[in-house]
Amino acid sequence: MSAATDGASAPAPGASGGVGAPILELEQLTAGYDRAPVLRGLTLAVAPGEVVALIGANGAGKTTTLRTISGLVRPMGGLVRLDGDDLAGVSATARVRRGIVHVPQGRGIFFGLTVAEHLRLDGLRDRTAQEVAFEHFPALRDLAGRRAGLLSGGEQQMLAIARALCRRPRLLLLDELSLGLAPVIVERLLPVVREFASTQGTAVLLVEQHVHLALEIADRGYVLSHGELVASDSAERLRADSALLTASYLGERRA
Ligand SMILES: Nc1ncnc2c1ncn2[C@@H]1O[C@H](COP(=O)(O)OP(=O)(O)O)[C@@H](O)[C@H]1O
Ligand SMILES: [Mg+2]
Known part of the structure; x- marks a missing residue:
């Protein structure tokens, strides 16, 4: 080794x-x-x-x-x-x-919440958190009003990572x-x-x-x-x- x-x-x-x-x-x-x-x-x-x-x-x-x-x-x-x-x-x-931010196996996404609502969880209510997310995953901007349950698997995973990144x-x-x-x-x-x-x-x-x-x-x-x-x-x-x-x-x- x-x-x-x-x-x-x-x-x-x-x-x-x-x-x-x-x-x-x-x-x-x-x-x-x-x-x-x-x-x-x-x-x-x-x-x-x-x-x-x-x-x-x-x-x-x-x-x-x-x-x-x-x-x-x-x-x-x-x-x-x-x-x-x-x-x-x-x-x-x-x-x-x-x-320490942990994105577990299984993503931790709430199907009933929209993309924008996810980005406001964790007490991140300021707009900069959303901007950080959209900057890294521009595709999420157009999906902001969509419920997570209606996203593709790849989009859900993008959201899970974006949520983690906004917490810096x-x-x-x-x-x-x-x-x-x-x-x-x-x-x-x-x-x-x-x-x-x-x-x-x-x-x-x-x-x-x-x-x-x-x-x-x-x-x-x-x-x-x-x-x-x-x-x-x-x-x-x-x-x-x-x-x-x-x-x-x-x-x-x-x-
Ligand atoms: N909650 C649990 N209770 C008891 N055993 C567990 C639990 N979670 C995982 N294990 C056991 O611990 C070992 C390692 O699991 P895990 O860390 O999930 O491995 P990996 O993520 O590399 O697939 C496995 O033998 C698994 O069966
Ligand atoms: Mg594992």
């Missing part, structure tokens, strides 16, 4: 990727359910402006990792740090106030944006996330089943297998390691 600190590979132009003290640090994190750990000893870091992909087969522990960072699952061991501060004992709500997160956690979406749609959504991280300095931890698409916009990636870290490298080098990526899809351990 190569060093996890290699953030220097192919940052986007103008990106601050990999520079500066990390926003998020996990140190020997162990977490699970009903006292059975599903995540064991995970150490990783995400710096300002970096997009980091978390890769692994179904059941590897990716969602559990994001839920532990956002405070929905309590660690059994190890640390979650935000800007150097240990978050033990900090509630999920307080973590949101500190800038310090750390953005994205769990399987692509669930149920065609790859061509994912190809359009991911560059918006990349651009946002690079220009706003947000740290992004991205879980994505379309691993190759994720690694095209990510700076670095970590590969989980059965709750343990099996590799971490620059996105470029991970993309080139097709044996590792195939194993990560299948959930195999590497020899």
Whole structure:
């Protein structure tokens, strides 16, 4: 396994990727359910402006990792740090106030509310929040009055990401944006996330089943297998390691 600190590979132009003290640090994190750990000893870091992909087969522990960072699952061991501060004992709500925004698997969209109403949730009543959303996803402007239940899957996912971006997160956690979406749609959504991280300095931890698409916009990636870290490298080098990526899809351990 190569060093996890290699953030220097192919940052986007103008990106601050990999520079500066990390926003998020996990140190020997162990977490699970009903006292059975599903995540064991995970150490990783995400710096300002970096997009980091978390890769692994179904059941590897990716969602559990994001839920532990956002405070929905309590660690059994190890640390979650935000800007150097240990978050033990900090509630999920307080973590949101500190800038952790989590877009869960399943989007968190309310079918009965319009696009504009979604952008006014979370206490974001000022117009700048809407403008931030429309700036990143111009297509949403024309859909402002439409109920979310009538949007396509891709448009709903755009709205879910837009909602997250308007909150100007310090750390953005994205769990399987692509669930149920065609790859061509994912190809359009991911560059918006990349651009946002690079220009706003947000740290992004991205879980994505379309691993190759994720690694095209990510700076670095970590590969989980059965709750343990099996590799971490620059996105470029991970993309080139097709044996590792195939194993990560299948959930195999590497020899
Ligand atoms: N709420 C839960 N209660 C008990 N076990 C769970 C729960 N959620 C997930 N698990 C188990 O934890 C393991 C990791 O799940 P998860 O983090 O969702 O993996 P991934 O997101 O990588 O597919 C799986 O074995 C899964 O069955
Ligand atoms: Mg998951």
